[in-house]
Amino acid sequence: MRGNRGVTVAALAVGAGFAVLVLLRPLPVAAGTLTSYLVQCTTVLVAAVLMAVKARGSAGGLRRARLLISVSLLLATAGGVAVLVLRATGAAVPIPSPADALHFLFVPVCVAGLLSYPVRDDVPGSRTQLVLDGLVATTALWFVTWTAALAPAHVGAGLPPTTAATILAYPASDAFLVAVAAGALRRVAVEARREVGLAVAGLLLYVTSDVAYTVLAAQGRYTAYSWVGALAEAGLLLLVVAFVGSCSGGRLSRTWVRAAATVPWCGVAGALVFAAAAAVLGHDLGGMSLGLLVALMVALCLRQLVATRDRELVARRLRESQARLEHDARHDHLTGLGNLAHARRALEVACAAADDGTIVLLLDLDGFKQVNDSFGHSTGDALLVAVAERLRGAARPADTVCRTGGDEFLVALTATGEEAARAVAEHLLAALARPVEIGARTVVLGASIGLAPVRAGRTPDDVLRDADLAMYQAKAAGRGSAVVFQPWMHERSQRELSVTTALRRALREGGLELDYQPLVRLETGEVTGVEALLRWRPADGPPIPPDEFIGLAEAAGLMPEVDAWVLDRACADLAAWRAAGVPLARTSVNVSRRSLTPALPTTVLAALARHGLRGEDLCVEVTETSVAPDPAAAATVLLQLRAVGVRIALDDFGIGQSSLSELATLPVDVVKLDRSFLAHAGERDGDALVTSVVALCTALGLDVVAEGIEDRATAARLAAAGCAYGQGFALGRPQRPEQVVGVIVTGVGGVRGNALTVPR
Template sequence: MTKPQPDAGLPADAVVPTPLRRRWSLWVMGGLVLAYVVGLMVPDAGFNPFVDGFLAMISAWALVAVCWAAAYRAGRGRRTGPGRREGHGRPEVLLAAAAVTANTLGDTFELIQHGTDFATFPSAADAGYLLFYVLFLASLIVLVRRQLRGSTRSMILDSVVGSLGAASLLAVLLTPVLNAAAANPPSLGTAVSIAYPMLDLLLLASVAGIVASHGPESGRRWILLVSGLLIFAGADVVFALAPDLYVIGTPLDATWVIALALITLWVDRSGVPRSASGRSTGSVSAVAVPTVSILTGLGVLILASQVPVSGLAVVLASLTMAVATIPLIGRQRVLRVLSRTDDLTGLPNRRAFYADVPGRLGALDGGRHSALLLLDLDRFKEVNDSLGHDVGDRLLVQVGVRLAGSLRATDLLARLGGDEFAVLLADSGHDEAVFVAAKLRAALAEPFLLEGITLHSSASMGIAVHPDQGHDVTSLMRKADMAMYKAKSTRSGHHVYQSDDDSHGDVRLRTLQELRSAIGDDELELHYQPKVDLASGNVQGVEVLVRWNHPTRGLLLPEHFLELVEEAGLMHALTQIVLTKALDQAVLWRAQGELLTIAVNLSASSLVDRDLPDRIGAMIGSRGLPASVLTLEVTEEFLLNDRERARDILTRLRALGVRIAVDDFGTGYSSLAYLRDLPIDELKLDQSFVFPMIDDERAATLVSSAIALAHSLGLQMVAEGVENSVAYDELVRFGCDSAQGYLVSRPVPAEELNVWLADRKVTAIVRGGS
């Protein structure tokens, strides 16, 4: 039986579980340290051999043992397969273990010479203590160097600023010690006295540098290291400021052992292979440390002007401020660039465009033209509302890339804001501008893939030519803006400014404002056109058609305002109003015993909304209606342009019980494969096939074939635009399921339809009686 190897075959960056024996060693170490600290807190008459001798030494050497066990594991590496190991190279672990050992040797020698006549200063104990600083600083240098490898210049400068600022603050606190040591005559003792505070300065500076570098050390391991070093440095400062008050066995000894215990835990965890999670993405400390350090340096300089502080503190504070100002020169240049750059697309922004265009226009020789193109994406607001602003932002980025790739290097492209872009074509007149506009529209016509969804985008462009239609950027922009809205309203794609566009622009803006008010003031109303079952002659449902009851222009049909609704991004609001009113009317009809279905047209922009099925389901459920009462009519354009999205949306609607119909069937030019792939219930045969059916045998054959195709796929066929009895009878003969049109009834308000339904019932009774 093969002995299991739990770590064999692990990925190279896998976290190796903590061995049980290592956890026991940490518990033993923690227990000894705790016993020693508690013993120090118990008041006694003086030196306690058990606490200050035995417990102090056994706990200190337990720390050493744990450190060297970690160093052994780090040097031994990770097992990557039978008989193979991979070293992961952590020299800071070895250096830190040696540092803790040196400090413990110093403690041991000091304890040995305690109470003897051999106590001197400096002594071998000082050598151990100073060696601790040197070795641990070397460990930190290795750690910081690895953290800053590949870092940006700003991160490195932040680390330097943090180190200098922390050192300047500590230098102020140690001013009495530094001044006293400097006042003594040169000797070994003086050198050692100065070495302690200087090494503390370096230790604290290293800690601040590590925090500012915010490298891969993170989490509990990070807290252990920083906390241990800060406590150690703090204990040193207290000792340096009052050395005569210190004797072995005081609570101050507890701070050193606690600090070393935390450092040992860091060493222990650093000796374990860990997941290569990569560089930290930053933290609050990464920003706070340089900021606090700059304020500290400034504070030290201000303090030095009021009270005496050590010259070292002043030098360190001055260096902090000097290094902090290094990036300012570069940042000023960056700020100038950023103020002229769109932060999303990286293109010049409105400020840059308005600043650069005058110079380019002025550089043209007499007789030479340039053209300004103003471009606005069609129905972009629907993308933001339905898919989220993050998807909309990514679409704008891709649009910017495509536009830039279709222009010359001499042309100026800018994003003015939102979904609006501007282009200045150098040395281009009317014909060149029209050619470029068509080229840009073709580039944007290619599908965009965002969030797994294929989006089709289009743009409307207004063109103004310099100097014929304006001599400055303001007038050119105004006229290009009016031309752009003319292109939107006519769906021509692009339009070159003409003098009569001024009045059109005013009318459009006024109508847009009135339309927004109409939606808010409930000026939209619904008309209903009945659909008749051709087999029985019964009215089975109605199609819902929206009308705008304009206060001055009267009742407006959809063709007079729906395009403007799309342009203004109001289609979601309009759809919500139509569905609400239609479903409320269905509730009233059911209360009257009229079990009519309602069919509502949905635009392609409405069907981009991911939440639409959920909202419709909630609206139907809150009214206690069966989902089959609602039929949603969609266009072939939506089904063919984005098959995957259509399948998702329609499948979710069908799962609710809502019926799906294809409006204007037969007017598309693409494959009919969607009839097989998508969840559809009925087809609505466009009136362009029904009108000529009476006099055109080929048209009649197409209608008959379309009805047979629908039935063979299990679909119902509804004929639109039935205006005479001959067409009606032909459709009955072909087996068409339902029909609607002026022969049956025009679209009328609900009140008129109620009267019409009542009259129809009376007529049916009279005929039945006769």
């Protein structure tokens, strides 16, 4: 920016100094003329060097354009130097001369540079049209110049033809250059507008000086040491300012660009006005003027032909671009299949036609996330492409195959029944079950498919929803299967949504409750603890069982909040019992998989501190499934809880596949035998199994609690097998906090001595 400003100030100083030199004329004419040529040659050379420097820092079309313009300015400099040498030696400057040839060579090279500038994508018109625009504008401007100035001054009269042609060619060539530059200004990329715009202004001044040169040279009165030379120098200095430094410091406004672009057409308007005035007034324009008018009409016709061709070309490109955009908007760029928008459009057509023969298959890959996480997204993308190819090959030609998102695909079967659709679904499952070779890897995937028929009165959203529900039912059924939508799936989905919404409200408004089930020492019937069991009894409806709402809370991500509430409420009830003198050792709470995170110890300690309890007053129960995803991380969390005295219980022991190994790796204090252990109680093998497990746990220093005890005989057998604690309806049903107090105080009776009482 400072460099730009410095050059601008220097240009203004040179221009002002040259203007003073010309106006005051302190030098003799010969010396002044040489000085004028020297200053102009130096200015053009500086502009050429500056443009060459800018070209070095450019690339592509911009570099080529700047190099060509720099070369053209060097040609102009050479022409000026030739005249300067002749003047300095006192020799006459012939017309035409080598200097004139160099000048006329400068014009086409400069035009080539202007045509090489990068073009904006949103501006129509070819380079041919731009050249024709220049010819039209040049012819019109030349007509006006000739008619208004040159003809009345009898320019060229009495001169040799070559001399007259050379003199007249100067303003004509310069006008063509200005017209092309002004036309290019509208088309060039934004980063080049400033230099082209200033160049147009400089060339306008220069062409004005050339018109004056033509008139004065034809009359033998031209000298560079005059206002004409000052005007030319001003134009050249504008070129220097245009070509210096970076153009990012000042971009031309759209208004300026539009105004500059109209300059050439002012000549066309002037030509029409002059021609009309001459016709009205009856003036004879002369042969030259008439010839120029004819040339103008021819140039206009050619320009319109080329403009029409360019418009048709642009229109064709726009149609092709529109077609590509429409295709891209309705197709997946990775697989080439239709996308969700394409699928919806196909379903809209089928629904509008009430086509009961259309059945939608919604397919979701099983295990795709694991492939992505294990091998990376590039492998995942390659797998999706392979799946798309298999679906294309397995589907019928009339069927629509789409990728609706992620690893989900849709196949719309036309003119088919439910049985045929099932067969197609099985065929697709078989095709996808084959191993896929991706580079050096072999990937085996499955899929789950939901089928939903199109029925009269249904919308695309209805059909997609039904297919989605059926697909998730297929996943729940064990994956690798196809399930047809049934109305009960929608009813269940609505029920689940309603229950989940109500659960959020109940959690927020205190609508949940805790019941407590006693934990009993089998020998004596003493209640040594209670387990907090979450209950939901809506005020406006029947109780909702935990088996229904716990799973929905897990799916909705509510379990951490639910677990935190249960923990706090259980601690509050235990503190209240203690304050009332109820002798209870501890309370147990269940913790879900989603809550088994590094934040759990902090939550537990906060709840204990809030109600004045110690870690020994609490037992946290976890299941094998809750620790299975990351046993090491779970063990770290549980160890932190044990460090503050909290007891850890492994709940539902015996229903997993690796429960015995969990005993060795997890920091647990209590093992709670699942009720499935009691299914064969009283049988030799069943009793032997219980005895063995109890003995193993005892050897490991773990307390054993048997769950699901429903009669006295079972309690007695468990006690005989060495099981110290029990829980179940025979020992105490889950009760509300105020009801369970009586059981805690009185106990339930042991298996020896007293009869076992069954609390109600």
